[in-house]
Amino acid sequence: MTWQALFVNTGNTCHLMKCTTELEYLNICPVPKQLLIIVSEDESQPPFKHYLLGLSACKHGRQLGQVSEEAKIPESDILDFSVSLNPLGSPFRFKESGLDIEALLEKATCKLEQYPDNRYIELRTAASRFAGNGVEPDNIVPGNGSCELLRLILESVVDEGDIVIVPMPCPAEYYRTCEALGAVPHKIKLNEMLQLPKRTLERAKVIFFSNPNNPSGDLVSRDRIREFALRCAEQDTLLVVDESFIELSDPSQSVADLAAKRDYLFVTRSIVNAFSLPGIRFSYGITSLPLAARLNAARLSWNIGSVTEEIATAVLSMEGGMNSNYLVNSRTFIREERQYIIERLSSLYGFNPLKSNANFVLVDMKEHFMDSEYFTKCFASRGIFFRECSDFFEGQKHFIRISVRSKDDFEKLISRLDDVYAEFSREEAREKLVETLEQGPERVAATRGTCGYYPCHFLGQDCTFCFCPFYACSDERTGGEWIDSAIGGKVWSCEHCTLLHQPKVAEKILDVLMEDGDTDENIRKAWIEVVLPLL
Incomplete structure (x- = not known):
C-alpha cells in the first residue's frame, strides 16, 4: 500500500x-x-x-418506483405502508389549514433569480415559534434535511477516531454519517441508552438518541431525557435528540425548550414526517445561542432554496402551531388507527406488533414461518409496500414496520395474506421437491430422529413430500378442504390429507417426478397417473 x-x-x-x-x-x-x-x-x-474507501452508497429499503416497476403496477395504485409520514397527507389538503400552495409557489418563483438571504430570518422565526416558549430565532439552525444537520454537527464536533454512541435500532444514516467523517459509532441497545455509566459517557464525543425511536416507536418522557442530558453535559458530551416524529406522538415530551438553554443538548426537528412533505427537504436544529451561532457559521451558505423556504415557513406558521387543528386531528387519527392495527395483528399467528407511540408499528415476525424479506417481497408484488427492517437490526430478517393508515387500507393488506401464504406454500413445495429430486433414490426421509414434528399424521408415515407439490389441488376427495382463515376469507387446508405420506404412494409419485422432462409436466402426470386412481 x-x-x-x-x-x-x-x-x-x-x-x-x-x-x-x-x-x-x-x-x-x-x-x-x-x-x-x-x-x-x-x-x-x-x-x-x-x-x-469502504463506504458504500446508502440504501433506504426498496423504493416505491422500484416496486412499481417490478410489480408492473402504477405507483398511484400501490398502498404504501413503508413511509413514516403523516397519514392525513400534507396540510395543503386540509381545508382548515388556510394554506394556499399556488400562492406560495408563485411567491417562491419570484425569488428564483436571486440568492436567498442565508440568514433565513422569517424561516427561523417561524421555526422558533413552532418549537414553543423559550426558543428564539437565534436558537435555530436550518438544514436541508436531517441528514445534513447530523453531518454538520459531527463535522463541527468530532475528529477522526472519536466515539459516537448510537442507539440500536436506529436509522442507518446515524452510522453512515459517523463513518463518512471518520468517527467510530458504538451501538448501544435502546433500553440501555439512558443508563450508560459515567465511564462510557466521558469516552463519547456525541450521543444520538431519537424520541420517539425509529423504527420501534418507543417514546421516552421529557423528565428522563432531561436527566440524561444533565449527565452528558457533566462529561462534556453532546447529546443530539432527534424529535422527527414528536409532533405526531406527544409534543409535551419534547426537550426543545431545554436545548435552547444548554450547550450540550441539540434537538433536531423535521417538517417531512409531521406535515407529510418528503419532497421538501427542511429540518432544523434547536440549541443554545453560542452553539447555534457556531453551527450557523459552519453550515453551507445557501442550504435552503426559495421554494423550500416559502413552504416550510408557511406550514410552521399555521395557526395553533403544534396544536393546530391539523396536527391535533392527525394525532387523534394515528392513536385510534394504530390501536386497531395492533389488535388486528395480535390475533394472527406469527405476528407480534410492539407497543408504539409513533405513526408506525414495528412487528416482530420471529415466530412466523416466513422471514421479513420474503414476506415484504410477496406483498410488494401485490401492490402493497411496507418497510422491511433488516437494515435497522444488523441483518435480522424478522422485523417489518407498518405505517398507520386507515382501517380500510389496512384491511386491504390483511386480505392479501391468504394469497401470500398460498404462494409461499407453492414455492416451498417446489424448493423441497428440487432437493428431493437431487437426492434421488438415496434420499433419507424425515423420521422421528430428524423432524421435531414427526409424526404429524401417523406413525410410519413417509415424509418425502413435507410440502405437497400439488398444492392447492382443491380436490376434497383427498381429505383437504376449504376452511375459514383467521382474516375472514377461505384457505385450502391439507391437514386431513395423508395420501402423499403413504410410503408406496410417495415412492410412485417420486418415480414419476424424477423422469426426464419438464418438472411442471411431471407434476401433472403424477397427479393423473398416481393420485387420481386412488381417489
Whole structure:
C-alpha cells in the first residue's frame, strides 16, 4: 500500500510525498495536523480519505418506483405502508389549514433569480415559534434535511477516531454519517441508552438518541431525557435528540425548550414526517445561542432554496402551531388507527406488533414461518409496500414496520395474506421437491430422529413430500378442504390429507417426478397417473 501525504508548511507551500509504510510517513511528516493524508492501493484511484474507501452508497429499503416497476403496477395504485409520514397527507389538503400552495409557489418563483438571504430570518422565526416558549430565532439552525444537520454537527464536533454512541435500532444514516467523517459509532441497545455509566459517557464525543425511536416507536418522557442530558453535559458530551416524529406522538415530551438553554443538548426537528412533505427537504436544529451561532457559521451558505423556504415557513406558521387543528386531528387519527392495527395483528399467528407511540408499528415476525424479506417481497408484488427492517437490526430478517393508515387500507393488506401464504406454500413445495429430486433414490426421509414434528399424521408415515407439490389441488376427495382463515376469507387446508405420506404412494409419485422432462409436466402426470386412481 502506498501512503501519499500532502504537506502544507507555514508558507502555504504544498509538497506531495510518497512512502510505503506508516513509519516512513511519520519520519518524513512529523506534524500530522499540517497534513491531508490519503491512503490508496492504486495511485490512479481518487484521493479519498482512507475511512471513505469502504463506504458504500446508502440504501433506504426498496423504493416505491422500484416496486412499481417490478410489480408492473402504477405507483398511484400501490398502498404504501413503508413511509413514516403523516397519514392525513400534507396540510395543503386540509381545508382548515388556510394554506394556499399556488400562492406560495408563485411567491417562491419570484425569488428564483436571486440568492436567498442565508440568514433565513422569517424561516427561523417561524421555526422558533413552532418549537414553543423559550426558543428564539437565534436558537435555530436550518438544514436541508436531517441528514445534513447530523453531518454538520459531527463535522463541527468530532475528529477522526472519536466515539459516537448510537442507539440500536436506529436509522442507518446515524452510522453512515459517523463513518463518512471518520468517527467510530458504538451501538448501544435502546433500553440501555439512558443508563450508560459515567465511564462510557466521558469516552463519547456525541450521543444520538431519537424520541420517539425509529423504527420501534418507543417514546421516552421529557423528565428522563432531561436527566440524561444533565449527565452528558457533566462529561462534556453532546447529546443530539432527534424529535422527527414528536409532533405526531406527544409534543409535551419534547426537550426543545431545554436545548435552547444548554450547550450540550441539540434537538433536531423535521417538517417531512409531521406535515407529510418528503419532497421538501427542511429540518432544523434547536440549541443554545453560542452553539447555534457556531453551527450557523459552519453550515453551507445557501442550504435552503426559495421554494423550500416559502413552504416550510408557511406550514410552521399555521395557526395553533403544534396544536393546530391539523396536527391535533392527525394525532387523534394515528392513536385510534394504530390501536386497531395492533389488535388486528395480535390475533394472527406469527405476528407480534410492539407497543408504539409513533405513526408506525414495528412487528416482530420471529415466530412466523416466513422471514421479513420474503414476506415484504410477496406483498410488494401485490401492490402493497411496507418497510422491511433488516437494515435497522444488523441483518435480522424478522422485523417489518407498518405505517398507520386507515382501517380500510389496512384491511386491504390483511386480505392479501391468504394469497401470500398460498404462494409461499407453492414455492416451498417446489424448493423441497428440487432437493428431493437431487437426492434421488438415496434420499433419507424425515423420521422421528430428524423432524421435531414427526409424526404429524401417523406413525410410519413417509415424509418425502413435507410440502405437497400439488398444492392447492382443491380436490376434497383427498381429505383437504376449504376452511375459514383467521382474516375472514377461505384457505385450502391439507391437514386431513395423508395420501402423499403413504410410503408406496410417495415412492410412485417420486418415480414419476424424477423422469426426464419438464418438472411442471411431471407434476401433472403424477397427479393423473398416481393420485387420481386412488381417489
